[in-house]
Amino acid sequence: MxxxxVVNLRKYFPIRKGLLRRIAGQVRAVDGVSFHIKKGETLALVGESGCGKTTVSRCILRALPPSEGEIRFAVDGKVVDLAKLPKRALRPYRRHIQMVFQDPFxxxxPxxxxxxxxxxxLLINGMRSGEERRKRVKELLDMVQLPAAYMNRFPHAFSGGQRQRVGIARALxxxxxxxxxxxxxSALDVSVQAQILNLLLDLQDRLGLTYLFVAHDLSVVKHVSDRVAVMYVGRMVEIAGTADIFARPRHPYTEALLSAVPKPDPRLKSERIILERDVADPANPPPGCHFHPRCRYAVERCKVDTPALQEVEPxxxxxxxxxxxxxxxGVQ
Amino acid sequence: MIARLFGRTSRADSASAEERFAVASQLQLTWWRFRRHKLALASGVIVILFYLVAAFADFLAVNDPQDTDSRRSFAPPQVISLFDDDGSFRPYVTVIRARRDPRTFRMVFDQSSKVYLTMFTPGYNYTLFGLFETNIHLLGLKDPQPGDGLYLLGTDRLGRDLWSRMMVATRVSLTIGLAGVIISLFLGILLGGISAIYGGVVDMAIQRTIEIIRSMPTIPLWMGLAAALPSDWSVMQIYFAITVIIALLAWTDLARVVRGKFLSLREEDFVTAAELAGAGQLRIIFRHMLPSFLSHIIAATSLALPAMIISETSLSFLGLGLRPPAISWGILLQDAQNIEALALAPWLLMAAVPVIVIILAFNFLGDGLRDAADPYG
Amino acid sequence: MPPTLMAERAAAPAAGTPILSVRGLKTYFRADDGVVRAVDGVSFDVRAGRTLGIVGESGCGKSITARSILGIVDRPGKIEAGEVWLTPGGGTGAPIDLAKLASDSAEMRAIRGKEIALVFQEPMSSFSHYYTVGNQIMEAIRLHSDATKQQAHARAVELLRLVGVPKPERRVDEYPFQLSGGLRQRVMIAMALACDPHVLIADEPTTALDVTTQAQILDLMRELQAKRALALILITHDMGVIAEMADDVVVMYLGRVVERGPVDAIFHDPKHPYTQALLRSIPSIMATPRTKLATISGSIPHPLNRPTGCPFHPRCPDFKPGVCDKAEPATTVIDDRREVACFLYGGGA
Incomplete structure (x- = not known):
């Protein structure tokens, strides 16, 4: 289930210029993205800065209104299109999608x-009794492995990792x-990262949670996700199961991305694929496949034809x- | 952090210090940080002392500040001697007798007899806090003869006691600032908040208004507004009108602070989290955003107050603000305007001292509060 | 001025020549009510044509170490003890102890940029917004030489070409904000190389960059190092970058070097429990999907709340009560490239 x-999601930001703030152009931050998330799985949305992955997540949370497309969300046995709902009608559905933030501070x-x-x-959604709330908070703290005695503390007393646990408890x-x-x-120290990743995996197993995991670090992604979706300049380039995509990428950008990740083993000095030039500007993307100016496999057709996302194998x-x-x- | 706030702690109580730190609210943390800022702390004490003076102005005054007497015009300050001739502690002053020099027609003051000081003596009548009618004053002369007087800081042209006038002026100048700040706080928070919440055209209109107000040269504007006040208004009416004028010009800074803080807070993840939890607009503003403002507003206020005080002082000094018989620092300084008066009675400049001290104190206090409230910003 | 930059350095020192030796460096920050021992006895050698990686998590003192070498520690930080021996001219001059030089002395200023250059993490904040990149490179050149404006300009263009900036003749007249993150970092490196230094310190040079851009910059640094026999100090928290770039590795924790050794030994035969735990806990792209990582319990203590004895003992799986929490372990020398500070390997006084 x-x-x-997400079907054909688009989010354009206007570029305004001059004294009258006339719209001079558009940044196509998200340009026709489609994917789905199954119950109980983790879909990782990866890509480099400016690829639109954060904009996609903000649209799903409706922190940003989408320009076009559908966001079909299954809740209480029916399906609602979050993209179309006005803000007020959205309220009852808000509680079903929660967020864990990057910056623990x-x-x-405070x-x-x-x-x-x-x-x-809990209070906002009608749990009036203070006693009941404390009980639930205790339960949640226990889930994220923080002592219940910390309940009366302020955030400043916590380390980055502990704050992130509190953030997860709130989301749950x-x-x-x-x-x-x-x-x-990504804002945590290496030695603390592992604790939080394990916690997220644990909670998923215990509570059957579904995650949309937005990240740029492919090593982290490999540890937590079931499927990976790769974005480049506002478009989806590849979606596949984690093991498949890492072992045998099917898109040249995915291949370059994987090869660029430094491997923590000096004996594996791999031949990296060094991409020429910079990432395309989403306000003025190249025609055809956005990746073609940097792609070493590009042919004439890539410069004119925009490739569609197609299912090449199941x-x-x-x-x-x-x-x-x-x-x-790929990488082994 | 913990060690910084609590100073050196022994190992034994470091655990309890940690617990104390962990459950300390932002207000407590702010206070702990503020406490470490010695200059600001001292300035805070000075500010409190000044407001105590304002509260007990009449009690601290010695003579009726409006009492004129041409025979003691420009009397110099008297020096209090703490010890009597026999070495015992009996403070006294040498009272003066004025006479006119028959050749120069100038007043000359002759040292006269010793008169001892006493405390909590009856003097002129006043009402404390507008409630208790009394005539008790802190200092006075013991068994004064007619014509004896205590003039700690000398007198002005009309023979009014400068010390007593300064006490009363402190009350007027400090409360006019306070009232002005409260009005501009209200306007600033309201308009700054509206500007940030609604954005768009409303924001644009408010911001442009602020810019226009800020770009006006203040002195001509004050002159215009003050000239518009009817001349037959009472002292009290003028006083309130001046407060409102100052506040109308001073709210712009606060509105900008509030708007900026509002916009930056709205981007904070914890506000997004509250939104995702389904919190309504009002709850987000009052429960999640406003508490973060409070310390900033306090700091902004303590920086706005001295500006108010200066405004009142300069207005009155220029003759545009309060007018005699009202007494304020500006009015006292008005007497020190001409060179002749200064040559004859340099002590009139003493009225500038409290202005300088309180302005500096407020600025240090405001800086200290701001640093303590926002250690990262 | 060397005739051309694109060629190898005329008198390049032989790879492996020691250029910089740090011995027992201690940099403390004394605040009103506590001392932060940011760098607490750090020793290592940097050689021509080799890369020394300094790796550690936040608060381990890796950046302060770099700043101490250059004498640019912010107040109230101060070098308390130790020596920083630089052999100028790529190993040909008479050694100087930089720790003894005043930070604003003429000698120190002559060394900064000319002998040792620094590349920062955030290229945007280390540029001025009001000058073109060319102007800023030219200023660095003319500070250390008597080149004319024309010569400096020509050299700036050449440097930009060297670091792989496309169309350098045009880019030289652009402002930093007109460049992408990757290009800015290239320009930053060009500026660092302006005076032909022998030692390059790169403090998290790729942390703010995307992974494909990071690959470009790391590649560039390796290429430049080979061409110019640069001694490179690479400071990072990323074990992957260390594995790809470093010849020798210094692992730091709370101001102390816990372990030092050749890169292969550090990754395949780590001695110190912290190094071992760190390697186990880093997510790897080689891992099987959805596997749990080994974790290090707890978190890094606040520097003012430093544990007694070995600073790692509260999180250490091999913690020996009564030993590790009583005294700081001394450094055990295994061979001239390898040492470890842990009671498991001696570490007594």
Whole structure:
């Protein structure tokens, strides 16, 4: 069963110029993206800065209104299109999609104690009794492996890793059916990253959670995700199961991305694929396949024809004209 | 962090210090940080002392500040001697007798007899806090003869006691600032908040208004507004009108602070989290955003107050603000405007001292509060 | 001025010549109510044509170490002890102890940029917004030589070409904000190389960059090093970058070097429990999908709350009560490239 189906999502930001703030152009931050998330799985949305992955997640959370497309969300046995709902009608569905933030410092209100931070969503959604709330907060703290005694502490007393646990507890409070985790470990120290990743995996196994995991670090992604979706300049280039995509990428960009990740073993000095030039500008992308100016397999057709995302084998979508003929290199 | 806030702690109580730190609210943390800022702390004490003076102005005054007497015009300050001739502690002053020099027609002051000081003595009548009618004053002369007087800082042209006038002026100048700040706080928070919440055209209109107000040269504007006040208004009416004028011009800074803080807070992840939890607009503003403002507003206020005080002082000094018989620092300084008066009675400049001291104190206090409230910003 | 930059350095030192030796470096920050021992007894050697990687998590003192070498520690930080011996001219001059030089002395200023150059993490904040990149490179050149404006300009263009900036004749007149992150970092490296230094310190040079851009920059640094026999100090928290770039590795934790050794030994035969735990806990792209990682319990202590004894003992799986929490372990020398500070390997006084 799919918890979420995103169909042809677009988000354009106007570029305003001059004194009258006339619209001079558009940044196509998200330019026709489609994917789905199955119940109980982790879909990782990866790509480099500016590829639109964060914009996609903000649209799903409706922190940004999408320009076009559908966001079909399955809740209480029916399917609603979050993209079309006005803000007020959205309210009852908000509680079902929660978020874990990147910055453990900005995500907790410095003026509230932990019990209030985690209890706030409960209170807003009708758990009036303080006793009941404390009980639930205790339960949630236990789930994220923090002592219940920390309830009366303020966030400033916690380390980055502990704050991230509090953030996860808050996201869990309302039994959401989807959790959007936006770079949840990238601000943490290496030795703490592992604790949080393990916790996310644990919670998923215990509670059957569904994650949309937005990240740029492919090593982290490999540890947590079931499927990986790769974006480049506002478009989806490839979606596949984690093991498949890492072992045998089908899109040249995925291949380059994988080869660029430094491997923590000096004996594996791999031949990296060094991409020429910079990432395309989403305000002025190249015609055809956005990746063609940097692609070493590009042919004439790539410069004019925009490749569609097609299922090249079961559960594998690639948007490349040469997907069937290329044999690309992955990592073991 | 913990060690920084609590100073050196022994190992034994470092655990309890940690617990204390962990459950300390932002307000407590702010206070702990503020406490370490010695200059700001001292300035805070000075500010409190000044407001105590304002509260007990009449009690601290010695003579009726409006009492004129041409025979003691420009009397110099008297020096209090703490010890009597026999070495015992009996503070006294040498009272003066004025006479006119028959050749120069100038007043000359002759040292006269010793008069001892006493405390809590009856003097002129006043009402404390507008509630208690009393005539008790802190200092006074013991068994004064007619014509004896205590003039700690000398007198002005009309023979009014400068010390007593300064006490009363402190009350007027400090409360006019306070009232002005409260009005501009209200306007600033309201308009700054509206500007940030609604954005768009409303924001544009408010921001442009602020810019226009800020770009006006203040002195001509004050002159115009003050000239518009009817001349038959009472002292009290003028006083309130001046407060409102100052506040109308001073709210712009606060509105900008509030708007900026509002916009930056709205981008904070914890506000997004509250939104995702389904919190309504009002709850987000009052429960999640406003508490983060408070310390900033306090700091902004303590920086806005001295500006108010200066405004009142300069207005009155220029003759545009309060007018005699009202008494304020600006009015006292008005007497020190001409060179002749200064040559004859340099002590009139003493009225500038409290202005300088309180402005500096407020600035240090405001800086300290701001640093303590926002250690990262 | 060397005739051309594209060629190899005229008198390049032989690879492996020691250029910089740090011995027992201690940099402390004394605040009103506590001392932060940011760098607490660090020793290592940097050789021509080789890369020394300094790796550690936040607060381990890796950046302060670099800043101490250059004498640019922010107040109230101060070098308390130790020696920093630089052999100028790529190993030909008479050694100088940089730790003894005042940070604003003429000698120190002559060394910064000319002998040792620094590349920062955030290229945007280390540029001025008001000058073109060419102007900024030219200024660095003319600070250390008597080149004319024309010569400096020509050299700036050449440097930009050297670091792989496309169309350098045009880019030289652009402002930093007109460049992408990757290009900015290239320009930053060009600026660092302006005066032909023998030692390059790169402090998290790729942390702010995307992974494909990171690959470009790492590639560039390796290429430049080979051409110019640069001694490179690479500071990073990323074990992957260390594995790809470093010849020797210094692992730091809370201001102390816990382990030092050749890169292969560090990754395949780590001695110190911290190094072992760190290697186990890093997510790897080689891992099987959805596998749990080994973790290090707890988190890094606040520098003002430093544990007694070995700073790692509260998180250490091999913690020996009564030993590790009582005294700081001394450094055990295994051979001239390898040492470890842990009671498991001696470490007594």
């Amino acid at each position: 799919n918890v979420l189906e 900005s995500s907790l209100n 003026r509230m104690v932990i019990a209030d931070i985690i209890g706030e969503p 409070a309302l039994h959401p059916s989807l959790i959007v985790a936006d770079e949840p470990v 559960n594998r979508w690639v948007s490349c004209h040469r997907a069937h003929e290329l044999m690309l290199r």
